[in-house]
Structure formats: structure tokens, C-alpha cells
Amino acid sequence: MFDDNGRPATGVIVYAYHTDAGGVYPRDEDLRGHAAYRHGRLRGWVQTDERGRYRFETIRPASYPNSTIPAHVHMHIIEVGCCTYYIDSVKFDDDPLLSPVERKQLATGRGGSGLVAPRRDANGVWIVRRDIRLGEGVPGYFEHTEQGEYDRRRVSE
Secondary structure (H helix, E strand, O other), X not given: OEOOOOOEOOOOEEEEEEOOOOOOOOOOHHHOOOHHXXXXXXXXXXXXXXXXXXXXXXOOOOOOOOOOOOOEEEEEEEEOOOEEEEEEEEEEXXXXXXXXXXXXXXXXXXXXXXXXXXXXXXXXXXXXXXXXXXXXXXXXXXXXXXOOOEEEOOOEO
């Protein structure tokens, strides 16, 4: 993860959630009545390290049942003391449901490209990499000041 100057972004929180292998959000009944209930059990929070790295270990999601929407992982960013916003979902470049229009849109989307190239490691585990650019493509993220510099602006979506 990088800031707008290309430096590693340290201490940023990334929240992600997705469907299971059947395309549904598996519910945690203990969370009924809470906002997290609709995101299901396949969700998590991580904080970037000193090199701007983050990592989730999970399964590869599936598309919603009886849908033409490609499989995806929803992502939100929390810049502590600054702002919170969603970025484009991770989508997989080998997904047959991904249209040419979506591929093009993902190349320059919110937070940088959300299109990832999944590959399997030696143990058959899916690996993907998404580099996030803080604020990229997020309306209102930057506010120009009289001094010609940019200040981070609180954004809540």
C-alpha cells in the first residue's frame, strides 16, 4: 500500500469481506442485529506494516448464485486519524463473468487497480496481490490549499 507520493503507507487498516465457495455470505448468528451480520463470517481486518504490506488468508470467493456478477472481495480503507472509504473490490482476471468494460474500469479505479491475477503456489493455495494507492480515484480525497499543497480531507462513505 502506498500514499500519494509513492511511499509505503504504514498503520493503515484494511477491511475485507467476501462470499464463500457457494457465492453466499455465511452468516454468524452471534452477530444478528449488528452491521457485521450482513458481511458474513468471511471477513477480516489487518493493519499495514512498516513497508505498507498487508495480508489476508482466506478462500477464493464465488460469484453470487444465479448471477452474472463476477466473484469479488469488498475492501474498505481506514486511515487512522484521517478518513475511511471503500475502494474497488478485488476481481480476478481469470473470471469468465468479468466483462471487457469492467476490466478497463478496474485498471484505474478507486484505490488503484482492483484487477488481480490469481496463481497457485507449490501447495495449490491461491495467491493474489493488490497494491493499493491511498485516495486514488476517491472523490473529495484531496483538497487543494492556497499554498499549492494537498491536505488529506476527511471522507466518509
